[in-house]
Amino acid sequence: MAEKIQFKRPSAWFFLGLIAFLINPIFVLIALIIFSQRKKILLNIASQTAKINGALAFLPVVRTEAKIPDQPAGGKLNRPLRLDRRKKYLQIALNSTLADAAAIIAVRPPSERIILEIGTPLLKIYGVQAVRQIRIQAPDAYLVADNKCADLAEREAEMLAAAGANATTVLGVAPIETIDRFIFACEKNRLDAMVDMMNVADPLAVLKRLKKAPAVVILHRGVDETEFSQEKTLPYYQIKQIKGNFKTLIAIAGGDTIKEVQQAIFNDADIAVIWKSVYKASDQTAALIRAFLREIK
Amino acid sequence: MLNPKDKYLQIAFNRSLPEVKTMIDLLPSSERIIIEAGTPLIKQYGQFGIAALKKWWIAKVGKSGYLVADLKCLDRGASEVEAARAAGANAATVLGLAPVETINAFIKECARAGLDAMVDMMNVRFPFEILGQLAVLPAVVILHLGADEREASRSKRLPHEQIHRLKGTYDRMLISVAGNETEREVRRAFFNDADIAVVWRSFYDTPDKTADLARAFLEQI
Numbered sequence: 001m002a003e004k005i006q007f008k009r010p011s012a013w014f015f016l017g018l019i020a021f022l023i024n025p026i027f028v029l030i031a032l033i034i035f036s037q038r039k040k041i042l043l044n045i046a047s048q049t050a051k052i053n054g055a056l057a058f059l060p061v062v063r064t065e066a067k068i069p070d071q072p073a074g075g076k077l078n079r080p081l082r083l084d085r086r087k088k089y090l091q092i093a094l095n096s097t098l099a100d101a102a103a104i105i106a107v108r109p110p111s112e113r114i115i116l117e118i119g120t121p122l123l124k125i126y127g128v129q130a131v132r133q134i135r136i137q138a139p140d141a142y143l144v145a146d147n148k149c150a151d152l153a154e155r156e157a158e159m160l161a162a163a164g165a166n167a168t169t170v171l172g173v174a175p176i177e178t179i180d181r182f183i184f185a186c187e188k189n190r191l192d193a194m195v196d197m198m199n200v201a202d203p204l205a206v207l208k209r210l211k212k213a214p215a216v217v218i219l220h221r222g223v224d225e226t227e228f229s230q231e232k233t234l235p236y237y238q239i240k241q242i243k244g245n246f247k248t249l250i251a252i253a254g255g256d257t258i259k260e261v262q263q264a265i266f267n268d269a270d271i272a273v274i275w276k277s278v279y280k281a282s283d284q285t286a287a288l289i290r291a292f293l294r295e296i297k
Numbered sequence: 298m299l300n301p302k303d304k305y306l307q308i309a310f311n312r313s314l315p316e317v318k319t320m321i322d323l324l325p326s327s328e329r330i331i332i333e334a335g336t337p338l339i340k341q342y343g344q345f346g347i348a349a350l351k352k353w354w355i356a357k358v359g360k361s362g363y364l365v366a367d368l369k370c371l372d373r374g375a376s377e378v379e380a381a382r383a384a385g386a387n388a389a390t391v392l393g394l395a396p397v398e399t400i401n402a403f404i405k406e407c408a409r410a411g412l413d414a415m416v417d418m419m420n421v422r423f424p425f426e427i428l429g430q431l432a433v434l435p436a437v438v439i440l441h442l443g444a445d446e447r448e449a450s451r452s453k454r455l456p457h458e459q460i461h462r463l464k465g466t467y468d469r470m471l472i473s474v475a476g477n478e479t480e481r482e483v484r485r486a487f488f489n490d491a492d493i494a495v496v497w498r499s500f501y502d503t504p505d506k507t508a509d510l511a512r513a514f515l516e517q518i
Contacts, residue, residue: 127343
């Protein structure tokens with residue numbers, strides 16, 4: 001990433017400069033030359049960014065609300081939220097547009113048991129700006145960035161932490177080295193690591209190979225799997241298997257009916273993830289979310 | 298589209314957009330270079346990042362400029378392909394470890410959208426098992442040693458021996474090798490009849506040496 005050079009102007013500099021000038025004016029001349037070069041580098045990056053935004057504004061097919069974000073925010077946001085092991089949660093996966101996400105967030109019932117997920121499509125279409133915007137709209141919510149990391153674990157975990165997420169996901173099918181690094185990087189960045197076991201035949205085998213268990217394991221039936229292979233069922237039996245061996249929370253994703261959410265919680269899942277009912281905002285959104293919430297006890 | 302008779306150097310970009318613009322300006326205008334919007338770049342900037350790279354690359358080499366969106370799709374094959382197409386990508390990647398339903402949907406959607414589908418076989422021990430289940434073969438198969446794997450396990454090697462086996466069975470499919478870091482590894486990939494060698498690390502570490510690095514790697518073709 002480009003170095004961010006910042007020029008601070010404390011008033012003490014004036015007095016230091018005056019003293020340096022009185023000792024020898026050459027010192028001041030050298031200092032002024034160095035200062036002007038540093039300001040030039042800063043302006044160059046800023047003007048490049050402005051040129052890029054201007055030059056690409058005409059592109060009709062790209063969603064123009066996604067301008068180049070500012071340089072990643074320095075420092076981590078203060079995110080004291082972590083999951084409570086004694087509670088059950090409803091995770092609302094936002095997968096459509098940022099506008100739809102904003103509308104759904106606006107009507108969601110106030111509840112500590114609701115988790116907001118920035119779905120993978122949102123991340124790939126809008127980038128981390130999606131996380132930042134949702135964080136601004138829901139400053140107190142627990143945000144999961146469904147990153148589905150497959151490589152470069154440290155880089156991706158840091159990126160999502162800087163954007164304001166509370167948790168992020170890595171693929172169970174990724175190399176074991178990536179998953180290990182991801183879990184450690186999440187811990188370092190005060191994120192909850194979630195391992196998404198989509199298409200993993202034996203999640204227990206993967207977990208046994210890890211140096212450290214993640215905060216959450218997601219048992220997941222994919223959207224394409226659900227659409228094209230309807231005989232595939234959600235792996236509820238794996239919940240107790242994993243909980244019996246590891247101190248980890250279990251999320252079930254891919255079940256979108258009240259019945260499937262009931263079954264997930266009945267089988268001791270801690271988090272039920274829904275997306276279909278909350279794909280687009282409608283008059284029914286708030287009522288639907290309340291109906292699902294009633295099943296999360 | 299890619300010419301099966303040619304070899305290509307694919308340069309993946311993962312730095313910030315202003316830096317990537319400078320790096321693309323430094324690249325030689327070669328028909329052998331294809332550029333890639335790396336997965337971290339896409340997750341940082343989204344569609345906008347893909348579109349930016351495509352615009353800069355076309356400005357450099359003309360309309361034939363070829364860009365790969367390294368989506369590493371695992372689910373919702375159709376919607377991710379559409380996003381890449383709208384941003385101007387010429388190819389997109391799906392993970393070989395994705396459910397076969399996703400890979401099939403992805404390849405089908407790529408064909409509809411006019412993109413080359415690339416199946417990334419990172420962490421796949423037996424690519425033939427995956428390919429044998431597909432309804433339609435992809436344009437490119439990527440044999441890939443991940444960056445984290447490589448750093449953590451120095452004994453792991455790029456699976457060059459699989460190139461000939463795959464080509465012997467699927468003669469119309471192109472083979473890409475990703476995870477190369479040195480000129481020697483790129484040379485070895487092409488020596489083993491790979492069609493595309495993907496590099497990124499040295500460009501990421503020393504962006505100011507982009508021009509020299511590109512020329513040095515191109516000499517291995």
